[in-house]
Amino acid sequence: MTRCGFAALVGAPNAGKSTLLNQMAGAKLSIVSPKAQTTRFRVLGILMRGESQILLVDTPGIFKPRRKLDRAMVAAAWTGAEDADITLLLVDARSGLTEAVEEIIARLAQAGRRVWLVLNKTDLVAAGALLPLTVAITEKLTVEHVFMVSARTGNGVGDLLDRLAATLPEGPYLYPEDDLTDLPDRLLAAELVREQIFMQTHEEVPYGATAETESYKERPDGSVRIDVTIYVARAGHKAILIGNGGQKIRQIGERARKQLAGLLERPCHLFLNVKERSGWDEERARLRAIGLDDVP
Numbered sequence: 001m002t003r004c005g006f007a008a009l010v011g012a013p014n015a016g017k018s019t020l021l022n023q024m025a026g027a028k029l030s031i032v033s034p035k036a037q038t039t040r041f042r043v044l045g046i047l048m049r050g051e052s053q054i055l056l057v058d059t060p061g062i063f064k065p066r067r068k069l070d071r072a073m074v075a076a077a078w079t080g081a082e083d084a085d086i087t088l089l090l091v092d093a094r095s096g097l098t099e100a101v102e103e104i105i106a107r108l109a110q111a112g113r114r115v116w117l118v119l120n121k122t123d124l125v126a127a128g129a130l131l132p133l134t135v136a137i138t139e140k141l142t143v144e145h146v147f148m149v150s151a152r153t154g155n156g157v158g159d160l161l162d163r164l165a166a167t168l169p170e171g172p173y174l175y176p177e178d179d180l181t182d183l184p185d186r187l188l189a190a191e192l193v194r195e196q197i198f199m200q201t202h203e204e205v206p207y208g209a210t211a212e213t214e215s216y217k218e219r220p221d222g223s224v225r226i227d228v229t230i231y232v233a234r235a236g237h238k239a240i241l242i243g244n245g246g247q248k249i250r251q252i253g254e255r256a257r258k259q260l261a262g263l264l265e266r267p268c269h270l271f272l273n274v275k276e277r278s279g280w281d282e283e284r285a286r287l288r289a290i291g292l293d294d295v296p
């Protein structure tokens with residue numbers, strides 16, 4: 001009998017959700033950035049472990065929403081967690097019980113979900129610090145299991161996967177076994193561009209930028225042509241993104257193209273276009289295009 005179910009990753013910004021998701025799936029599915037709050041929509045990782053299909057939902061960090069876009073991100077995060085059979089509460093063991101973690105715990109306790117506590121970044125803390133942290137958290141929230149992992153090294157991740165594989169409900173696979181992610185290729189292209197913007201620009205520039213795939217065309221020779229538009233909130237950001245003589249945008253495009261070609265396993269032609277659009281993050285259409293429903 002096969003098993004199949006959803007596991008939602010919930011955690012404060014920078015807890016390491018994307019890193020863990022990628023480590024579990026053994027492939028680059030989500031966006032990993034040293035800067036917080038980069039995950040704008042849920043990505044489903046599909047993972048085979050023995051006779052089980054584990055469907056991983058990556059959610060943005062929970063934080064106090066101010067802008068409309070932020071509110072939409074938080075709403076998307078919690079919708080993802082609600083659908084899940086098991087919620088993995090990922091906590092950065094080095095930062096411990098922060099205010100953000102307290103907020104998530106309060107919300108999870110209210111929702112009454114099946115929660116497994118996953119203490120991450122154990123490579124950065126002394127082993128003696130893990131037990132007091134576990135006690136402090138489990139005093140506030142009932143959890144079924146506790147795992148100590150390092151998403152970076154992979155330590156402990158195998159145990160977590162084995163336990164998930166054995167626990168998910170019995171049933172047929174919901175996705176073909178060889179599908180790695182349901183993130184459509186055109187969204188993947190835009191995400192990879194956005195990741196490069198995060199890695200190659202600084203301060204408020206990446207937070208004011210978004211990327212959308214305008215067209216995605218397969219060519220007869222097996223290659224694909226992708227046109228991505230980057231929207232920036234301010235004119236000054238456009239100049240920074242383009243760089244001297246177009247140097248920056250070329251570099252962003254080149255790195256994103258290489259990654260995309262690797263993931264799609266075919267040659268890619270990637271064309272980037274930067275447009276200024278003040279207030280883009282307040283626009284409903286833009287929210288929908290990046291996979292978020294508008295929320296009041």
Ligand SMILES: Nc1nc2c(ncn2[C@@H]2O[C@H](COP(=O)(O)OP(=O)(O)OP(=O)(O)O)[C@@H](O)[C@H]2O)c(=O)[nH]1
Pocket residue numbers: 011012013014015016017018019020031032033034035036037038039059060061120121122123124149150151152153
């Ligand atoms: N040393 C160490 N660093 C880690 C580990 N897991 C994640 N990191 C680092 O922590 C930072 C945040 O990791 P992400 O995976 O982007 O975090 P996230 O929770 O997905 O963040 P958001 O997208 O902001 O929600 C990155 O710099 C990771 O390399 C770990 O186990 N050990």
